[in-house]
Amino acid sequence: MDPLASIKITFFQECEEQLAELETGLLTMKDGETDPETVNAVFRAVHSIKGGAGAFSLTELVRFAHVFETVLDEMRAGRLAPDGRILDVMLRAADVLADLVRAARDGGTVDEDRCQALIAELGALTGVQEAAVDDGFLDLDFAPITVSVDVGEEPEPAAAAGLEMAEGAPAAEKLVVAFRPRAALYAKANEPAVLLRELASLGRAEITLDASSLPQLDELEPEAAYLHWVATVETDDEAAIREVFDFVEGDCELSIARVPDDCEPVAARQPPVDEAETAGELDIKALIARATGGATQTAAAAQAAPAAQVISLRDHPARAPDMSARKEDGHAVAAASPTIRVDLERVDRLIDLVGELVINQAMLAQRVLESGLARSSGIAVGLDDLELLTREIQDSVMAIRAQPVKSVFQRMPRLVREVAHATGKQVRLVVEGEGTEVDKTVIERLTDPITHMIRNAIDHGLEPPERRIEVGKPAEGVVRLSALHRSGRIVIEVADDGGGINRTRVRQIAVDKGLISPDANLSDEETDNLIFMPGFSTAETISDISGRGVGMDVVRRSIQALGGRISIASRPGQGSTFTLSLPLTLAVLDGMVVSVGGQTFVLPITTVMETLQPKPTEVRRLEGSVPLLLVRDRYVPILDVGHRLGYRAGPIEPTEGVVLLVEGEDGRSAALLVESILGQRQVVIKSLEANYQRVPGIAAATILGDGRVALILDVDAVISGPTSEPALAETRLLAAG
Template identity: 45%
Template sequence: MDEFEQFRQTFFEECAELLEHLEEATSSLLPGQNDPDVLDRMFRAVHSIKAGAGAFKFERLVRFSHEFETVMDLVRSERILLDDDDPDFLLRCSDVLHSLVSAAQNGVEAAEGVEHEALEDLKDMAKRASDTPDMPLDLIIPQADCDTTEKRFTLHFRPHRGLYESANEPYLLIDALAGLGALTVKADVSAIPEFKDFHPEEAYLAWDMDLLAVCNEGDIREVFEFVEDECDLTITCIDDDVDELTDTPYVVEEKGADLTKSAPAPQAASPVKAIQALEDPNAGQNKVSSIRVDLSRVDRLVDMVGELVIAQAVALQSLEELVDIRHVRQLQSLEDLTQRTRALQEGVMAIRMQPLRAVFSRFPRVVRDIAAKLGKRVRLEIEGEGTEVDKTIIEELSDPLTHMIRNCLDHGLETPEERKAAGKPEEGVVRLTAEQRNGRILIRVGDDGRGLNPEKVLKKAKEKGLVSQDADMSKEEIENLIFLPGFSTADQVSDLSGRGVGMDVVRRNIQKLGGRIGVDSIPGQGSIFTMALPLTLAVLDGMLVSARAETYVIPLSAIVETVCPKASDLRDMPDSGQVMSLRGEVIRLIDVGTALRTDTINNVEPLRQMVVVTETELGRKIGLIVDGVLGQQQVVIKSLEVNYRAIAGVAGTAVLGDGRVRLILDVDGLSEINPPSQDAPNALKQKGMRA
């Protein structure tokens, strides 16, 4: 890949982020007054896309983004107040911009006329600026910017290395500066080192410039607006009039050489620029510097560190068998190695962590569009978007969350008339929240709508043959019927729902990520879907336990306590299961060896067995019967489904220090396994839903 192609790729990666920010900001627009920060974000996004597109000569993209930028500048300067239809129109403009960027990225021409209608509407919208009634005169023609006197400025511009790495070109900045007036440029090459000390990726050049123009410092800083944190920039205004620069062309000089270059004639500052507010010169100083790294490289690094952890565990176990108490220093060295390896692993894993904001930011637009299509008034409330999750999980969350939000809007929320008749506000509420709990991420999607009708759900399931006609089910079991393939409560098929191919796909996608999903609903008050997901798919803090001569790993985040029950604390159940009384609380017991069909005879007496009390994602306590607890260890997760097949009650596998593969237990999966019946001791019946 040549350097130019690398710059193109960087530009399109930045465009993806800018378009995401643009859509997020545009989705929050309302008619009338708006948050200036939101309008500034929209303007900056469009302006950045236009600037990059101009560098690569994407003419259609430049032309459309220029008109879009002009309108946004008029809106943020309050020369245009948004009407009722304007927010939706600007959303359509962001879609057009997305189409033009996609076409440019794929190296094809966008469909003929894809931007024509929006382009004409943008021009018409811009014309409203001069017709805006009751607009204060000082907003239309700021008195401070009416001065037509030429001013002389001296500038010192020294790019940092990051300016070049972000695909910015100093020549384009200098060329844009020349558009303000008469410009003289002197290249400062004094920082260039000897050849032996020269580094090709460092920035050694700087420029000293004189500018004579009808402008102010704000117009000059606007040229450098998006690179101010990646360069040293000094601007000084000289009040004395100097006539000798009036007819000077755009001249570029290198100290010690006679090099010149002609440039376009000086231009006066545009009316749009004349009314723009001065940007904060200190903006961007607190930004966190970052680099772009291909995800495949991070994945390889994670795999390498995972293998290092396994190798360290193998070496540690081997050495511990040879080293005794007399070798204290050696034991301390081993412990130090363990701590440093763990710190390295945590640091590498942190690279993959990203906030859920990347997913959540797209849903205001989804809610807005679907609510308009359904004729419903809906407000989306988002909390916890800063919660960080592994990037692999984030990439797989978009489709499940989109479907659940559509379900809330279509099935959950009533029409404004129905809500008013029920004594509710006409505007419905959809809540999207995220939080971290016990090493897991809980994402909830809820609404304050009609909720699930258990009778209707059970009736639909019986009509479709999903359950038997004489089925007697609890409320929780009935609610979980909506996750069965082919189930739908919609009375007719629409472009939003009714085909029964939604929630079962959502459940499968969540389970592939090692998570679980459940629903809780109150008729007439609403429903809440809860997804419990792992923070990462790579590492796990676990407790090693033994059962039937086998070693298993229980996630440490799921363990509450470990107890040795007395005979008086245990009770047999009619279904051959057992429960334990713990401080007045009844806890269901699951024999790990029996549940996982371990054929090895248990040589441990029942009363010498231990119970590891665990908690499911929904807060229920389950006791796992094991023969003993071996210790705590951090393990690298390996997918069992990818390498073999999915097994109920098993979340994955791990390679321990002895080199053997051990199963990582899934507490929720074990809780869904029924105890074996009397007539089928070697077969486990799966209910397919929470017990």
């Protein structure tokens, strides 16, 4: 088994994050925001990928990343202007970099011609040839680094710091850099030698290695960090030094102090260890080999004498900067909050256990209620406290799975570029609300539906540039992708400013394909929804993008499987908007428990606006239609849930039951008539599709406090129309247990 397998997994996970950051930064720059922080963020992303790839000898990935990084470095230095043409090349380079990362992870291959062509394009931007690669590390052609080794012997005061006072010495700007890596730096496949070489490139540098912390060999932890370095660099550019360590800032201790003008660096005077070290220079790889081979001797020496003082500026003490926060451009930069990576299966198991805890707490409360104990008794009060604590635990655990939809939205710019290129259209993607959080299970299943809708919006919705100009529109079409929270659900919209749905053509295609009869009388909304039917397509020819009639049908089925729904709003000549409405989580919901036909049902409380007992004067009847309820000067249809689900042969009088005024996702209101309201409680959602099959009118099931199964109503399905007879039979069967 590969001993680095677990580290590789972490590396590739971080690569995905860096690639997302890279693409976001490049798109931000393409929109005109080319501030130094954005450019630095893009550079750090590529630099981090290159550094980790070098540690695993991923030669092709390192080679391409280095050429890419060189262009970004020129841009950072202001020698290369980030104009539109250059950014187009860099966006394509980001795609190739992503392909190389995935090929390295999955063992695939990447088109070599494509890589070489982009390497040539990137090289042409700077005139720099691709770097040579040796054993996975780039030959950066830096000046040699002088390294002195401190193995525990007490040095002379000035020698320990590599500094000595010298009267009359010429003034020189120097900075002392103390660099102490943490274990996390190595765990992320970063290499201190690369950082030290970059530090040496800023000016003449003398670097001292302190190995006094090395323990005895039998006490050495392979994943720990024992070495640290002190460097004296002849430069006055502190910002450049910080940039060297920028992408490992949270994984090391770094302090920078200015050396007074009357100090000058001298060679550190260390007792010779062997002939190779008497010259004061030591190859880092040789040092590591010596340290691992002679750790016992080193540790013994460290115990015999106190550790050397790393920095000593006699008569001129310098205070190390506070590493918890530092100033950049006048703003305080807080230290990154610590995070851990947890296997998703463990989180799922934790959520399942919390769900069982909620069910058992409800059962216990039910048993106490049935026993007739007073609400003021000690047991009842303790149960109330337990309920509050259970709710808080459940909310905290669900927050662990909550993630912003940014992870899905960030994949779409690349898709837009590819589809726009394939169709010959000019498209601009506008993203809003990417910080909106939703359960990870929902996020994982959003990618395919959103992908299909965006492809459909570009291919079918947007007109060709020449057609847009003819009708007075800009040649560049706009596709808008947005997300927001609404009534306890997440709403995602994909809108375009194209020509809208051609309803006449849609209807004719549906008739030609036999999907509807020629004399069918359809509203505009029903006509628009024909595009979701299996086998329907408005494409005249089959292409790589569309034409097979499976895209929008897949979208609807995928959304329905998540307990959501999709709607369309189209305006001819102005564009179309597809709206997805999904539950925030597939695990729990707050519900209103009601009695219907002797059975218990649960309604999502986010759909209930109010409850009331109808009065005879508030009920109106029209021949051949459902009764209407007058609510604040407007009439709302009364829908008898028991009758619709087949639990009664006919409806009951509205005045004999309780009405729940609900609102569907499309904005339609209805008054659902039930026999009684049993209470409000939080319930754990159990999927019907996973355990049985999909039933129209029923969203899911749950387990009540008395151990019985209750069905969760799909409010929108109940509002939309009468349920079919087979569905009624299934509903009765499920409710009966």
